[in-house]
Ligand SMILES: Nc1ncnc2c1ncn2[C@@H]1O[C@H](COP(=O)(O)OP(=O)(O)OP(=O)(O)O)[C@@H](O)[C@H]1O
C-alpha cells in the first residue's frame with residue numbers, strides 16, 4: 001500500500017529500490033519558498049496523562065506563513081503536542097503540560113493568559129468533521145458572535161460569506177445557508193469547520209488529520225485550501241499521509257514514541273533524513 | 288494475489304457446510320429471541336389492557352348520572368324568603384314526590400324518610416339557591432330537575448337491584464317500587480355527570496367531584512416543577528460539566544443514585560419533620576406537598592439530565608472550546624440544547640411520578656377531608672392520588688365507581704403530560 005503510494009509519487013517503477021534512493025522528488029516549487037518568521041517556539045514541552053508521559057521534551061520553532069507537518073506512527077504524541085498549542089489539553093482533567101510554549105514571544109501557558117482568548121487566536125480543525133448541529137450560517141457565525149467581532153447583521157453575513165469563500169465552500173452552500181450543517185458531505189463539513197475556524201481570523205490554524213476521513217477529491221480541495229491559507233496563516237497539520245506532508249508542508253517534524261526525532265525542511269526530511277528512524281518511517285518500514 | 292484468492296476459495300469450500308450449519312443455528316437463535324420479544328410485549332400489553340379495561344369498566348358509569356323532574360309547590364307557609372336555609376326542602380320535596388306517587392306517609396314519617404334517601408343531599412342546596420335568587424316563585428307550583436341519590440342512581444344504572452334479603456339491601460322493596468314508578472312516569476333523565484368535574488370532595492358520593500383534587504395536584508406539581516427542574520438540571524450541569532472529577536463527585540454521585548431509590552414514604556417523613564414541624568408550613572397544603580415531591584423528584588431529574596449530557600458527543604464540546612467559547616458558553620450554546628430532549632423526557636417522567644405519588648402526601652396530612660377548591664398553595668388541599676385512596680376506602684358503593692373515574696382523570700392528566708413531553712421533545716429535536 002505504502003509502496004504503491006511512493007511509486008506513484010515518485011513517478012518511477014522501481015518500487016523495490018525506493019527504500020535506499022531519495023524517495024520523493026519535490027512535488028512542486030513550494031519548498032523553495034521562504035517561510036515567515038518564527039511564530040511559535042516550544043522548549044522542552046512534555047505532556048503527561050496521569051502518571052504516563054506521552055511527550056518528551058519537544059523543542060521546535062514553528063514558522064509563520066508556512067505549513068508545518070507533524071508525522072509519525074500512531075500514538076507517538078502528535079495530537080498531544082498539537083493540543084498543547086491551543087491549550088486544548090487543559091480540557092482533559094488528567095493531562096499536564098510542562099515546558100514553555102511561546103507565541104510571538106508570549107508565554108501561552110502564562111497564568112495571566114486566558115485560554116479562551118488564546119483559542120480565538122489559534123484555531124483548530126479536528127480529524128472528524130465536527131460541525132455544530134445548527135445551520136451552516138450559524139456554524140460560521142458562531143465564532144464572530146461570541147468574540148463580538150462584528151458590529152451588525154450585515155457585517156456578520158459578510159464575514160460568513162468571506163470565510164466560506166476562503167474555505168472554498170461558498171459555491172456549494174450559498175443557496176442553503178439555513179440548511180443543517182450535518183446534512184453536508186464529509187468533505188464539505190470539513191471545509192465548513194475550516195471556514196468556521198478562519199471566521200474569527202486566527203493567527204494560527206491547527207489541523208489534526210483533517211483529511212483522514214475524506215476521499216481523494218475532497219482531500220485535494222483541502223490541500224489546495226491549505227496552500228492558499230499558508231499565505232496568511234501559520235498552519236500546523238498532523239497527517240498520516242507522507243504524500244500529503246510532502247505536498248503541502250514546508251517544514252516537517254517526525255515524532256516517534258513521544259520524542260521529536262527530527263525537525264527540518266520537508267524536502268530534507270523526505271530526501272535526506274538524518275535519523276535512521278525517520279528514514280524507516282517514511283519508507284514504510286514501520287508505523 | 289491470485290494465490291491468495293485461490294487459497295481463500297479452497298478454505299471456504301471446505302468450511303461452507305460448517306458455516307451453513309452454524310448459520311442455521313444463528314438464525315434459529317435470532318428467531319427465538321424475536322419470539323421472546325414479541326411475547327414480552329404481548330404480555331405487557333395484555334396486562335395494560337386488563338388494567339385499563341377493569342378501570343374503565345368500573346368507572347365509566349361515574350361519568351353518567353340521573354336526575355328526576357318533579358313539580359314542587361313552594362308553600363309560602365313553610366318558606367321564609369329572608370331565610371330559605373330554615374326550610375327543610377328535602378322533606379318538602381319528598382312529601383310532594385310521595386303525593387305524586389299516591390303514597391300516604393305514616394305517622395313516623397317513614398315513607399318520606401325513604402323518599403328523602405332516594406334524593407340527593409344536593410336537593411336542599413339547589414332549592415335554597417333557587418328561592419334565594421328568585422324569591423318571587425314562593426307560592427308557585429314550579430317544575431324542577433333535581434339530582435337523585437347515589438343509591439337510586441346506581442339502581443338506574445343497573446348496579447343495584449332488589450335481590451337478597453331486604454334488610455341487608457341499600458334499597459328496600461318500597462323504594463325500588465317508587466323508582467320504577469318514577470321511571471315509568473318518564474321523569475327520570477340520564478345525563479353527563481358534569482358535577483364530577485365541577486365539584487370537590489364530599490361525604491355524599493353523588494355530590495363528590497375531583498375538581499379540588501385536580502387543582503390541588505396541579506398546584507403541587509407547579510411547586511414541584513418550579514423547584515425540582517431548575518435545581519435538578521442546574522446541579523446535573525454543574526456535576527457533569529464543571530465539577531472537578533474526583534472522590535467528592537464520586538461520593539455525591541453514589542448518594543444521588545441512592546436517593547433515587549429511597550422509598551417515597553421516607554420523603555414524607557422528612558417533609559413532616561422539616562417543613563411542618565420545624566418550619567411550620569401549613570399542613571396538607573400543596574406547598575408542603577410540592578416541596579416533598581420536589582425532593583423526591585430531584586434525584587431522578589439529576590440522573591436523567593446527567594445521562595442526557597453524557598450522551599452529547601464530546602466532539603461538540605471540543606468544537607466549541609476550540610472556537611474560543613468559554614466552558615459556560617460551550618455548555619449553554621451547544622451541549623444543553625442537544626441534551627434538551629433527554630432532559631425533557633427525564634423531567635416529565637419525574638413529574639409524572641410525582642403526580643401519582645401518594646404515600647408521602649398521606650404523611651403530611653393531605654389525606655384529610657377537604658371539601659373545597661384550594662385557593663393558594665398554602666390552603667388545605669387534596670390531591671388526585673390521595674382522593675383515589677380516600678374514595679377507595681369509603682364504604683358507599685357509589686364511591687367505588689368514582690374511584691375508578693378519578694383514576695381515569697389521573698391517567699388523562701398523565702397522558703396530557705406525556706403528550707406535552709413528546710411534543711416538546713420534537714420541537715427541540717427539530718433544531719437538530
Ligand atoms: N486523553 C488521554 N488520556 C490518556 N492518555 C492519552 C490521552 N490522549 C492521548 N493519550 C496517550 O498519549 C499518547 C499519545 O497520544 P496522541 O493522541 O498524542 O497520539 P497521536 O500521535 O496523535 O496518534 P494518532 O496518530 O493515532 O492520532 C498515546 O499513548 C495515548 O494513549
Ligand SMILES: [Mg+2]
Pocket residue numbers: 078079080208238
Ligand atoms: Mg492523533
